[in-house]
Amino acid sequence: MTLIQGYLFRQIARPVVGACAALTGIGILSQSLDQLEVIVERGQSVWVMMKLTLLAVPQLLAVIVPIGLFVGALIALTRLQREQELTAVFASGVTRWQAIRPAIRLATIAALATLLITTVLMPWGQRQARAEAFAIRTDLAAVLIEEGRFVQGPNGLTVYVQQIEQNGLLKNLFVYVDEGDKVTTWDAAEARFGRIDGTPFLTLVNGSRQSYSSRGVLEYISFGRTVVDLSPYADVTDRIRYKPSDLYLPQLFNPSPQDLESVGSAGELNAEGHSRLSAPLYALMAMAMALTAIMGGQFSRTGYSLRIAKAAAAFLIVRVAGYGIVSASAWNGWLNVFQYVLPIVATAISLRLLFRALKPRRSRAWPALDRLKARFA
Known part of the structure; x- marks a missing residue:
């Protein structure tokens, strides 16, 4: 050139x-x-x-x-x-x-x-x-979380979140699980989704857990921090198209x-x-x-x-x-x-x-x- x-x-x-x-x-x-x-x-x-x-x-x-x-x-x-x-x-x-x-x-x-x-x-x-x-x-955080609404998930799971911040922090969370013979609810001031070795979980902060069985037994536990396993509700049968x-x-x-x-x-x-x-x-x-x-x-x-x-x-x-x-x-x-x-x-x-x-x-x-x-x- x-x-x-x-x-x-x-x-x-x-x-x-x-x-x-x-x-x-x-x-x-x-x-x-x-x-x-x-x-x-x-x-x-x-x-x-x-x-x-x-x-x-x-x-x-x-x-x-x-x-x-x-x-x-x-x-x-x-x-x-x-x-x-x-x-x-x-x-x-x-x-x-x-x-x-x-x-x-x-x-x-x-x-x-x-x-x-x-x-x-x-x-x-x-x-x-x-x-x-x-x-x-297929992310549970995207499927189950919708600000200000009760969202029904698989296997009797229902989730409500009052506020979702930009960093992913959930404010005033309510979780309801109907297992037929047992009903369990969680409520927490703050929560966050995460994964451990690919398994989804939910970290709850400053909340309580109530469980009521068909035999009429009520259990109540308050906690400062706990982890809820969400793997039973993460069964995804769909595939990438x-x-x-x-x-x-x-x-x-x-x-x-x-x-x-x-x-x-x-x-x-x-x-x-x-x-x-x-x-x-x-x-x-x-x-x-x-x-x-x-x-x-x-x-x-x-x-x-x-x-x-x-x-x-x-x-x-x-x-x-x-x-x-x-x-x-x-x-x-x-x-x-x-x-x-x-x-x-x-x-x-x-x-x-x-x-x-x-x-x-x-x-x-x-x-x-x-x-x-x-x-x-």
């Missing part, structure tokens, strides 16, 4: 990284707002919300990288063209291919990063998030009978697999369209708003059409080939328009007139 190419690479890479970072920040903010339910309704900590939000970042990046590449490249190339830096580059003897090589190199890096995200990081993050959500859903986005490529193209039964059909899994492999091609397409929008025509002192608008519309149409092909491929396997053809054709057309701009326009209807104009020019 020459000195000029290194300069162009840096000038294009910075806005691209900035655009991707800004879009990722917006996506993380949206995800965190969705995850507020984990704190408000499930009584989980802020760390759990942050963990679920960060695990969703790879899936966001798979969508954001081509968009950020397109937007950032447009910003960088527009500035370079407006400040006549591209004109100076071409005047120094650099060919158009040499000038766009840094942008192509950047697009290749983005495509490889997208491939890594879609094939490794995204399924890993989705599986971890699914396991975390399952643990929250995965989606096609949670599986790795070998599982998508060679699904097991269990995957076909619980995740989706073979057509859906194959369509998801081809979508993962074709996603990097959209990064190359995004850069090719951005280059064509700025460098694919004559210099204009009034700007390139129209060309940019056309390139943005073309990028949007092709990307939406790509998502449509993924959905259609789930039921028609032969359409999977178009997941690759669509971005490749769009990239080829963009590069064709970019390099065709170098050729002078000739009138096919009047070649003699063109020669006459050239002679008297």
Whole structure:
């Protein structure tokens, strides 16, 4: 890479990284707002919300990288063209291919990063998030605790909590257990859920225990601190249910009978697999369209708003059409080939328009007139 190419690479890479970072920040903010339910309704900590939000970042990046590449490249190339830096580059003897090589190199890096995200990081993050959500859903603290309400649990268990603090401390707890021939109640000023070797328990502070049997025997005990075993009420028969986005490529193209039964059909899994492999091609397409929008025509002192608008519309149409092909491929396997053809054709057309701009326009209807104009020019 020459000195000029290194300069162009840096000038294009910075806005691209900035655009991707800004879009990722917006996506993380949206995800965190969705995850507020984990704190408000499930009584989980802020760390759990942050963990679920960060695990969703790879899936966001798979969508954001081509968009950020397109937007950032447009910003960088527009500035370079407006400040006549591209004109100076071409005047120094650099060919158009040499000038766009840094942008192509950047697009290749983005495509490889997208491939890594879609094939490794995204399924890993989705599986971890699914396991975390399952643990929250089956957590007794989330299932049994709802502020200001009596919540019925399994095996005759009923729990009431007057107040739940942000650190997980329970205020004014009441527990009622009906075992048929025996009824037991606990009340405590403070309580907290916990686990010992995976076994759930409830720590009660400053409370009492009342037990009344069918034989008419009443027992009453007050305590400063005690532990109640909740393992009899933690029988969970449900299991984690995965989606096609949670599986790795070998599982998508060679699904097991269990995957076909619980995740989706073979057509859906194959369509998801081809979508993962074709996603990097959209990064190359995004850069090719951005280059064509700025460098694919004559210099204009009034700007390139129209060309940019056309390139943005073309990028949007092709990307939406790509998502449509993924959905259609789930039921028609032969359409999977178009997941690759669509971005490749769009990239080829963009590069064709970019390099065709170098050729002078000739009138096919009047070649003699063109020669006459050239002679008297």
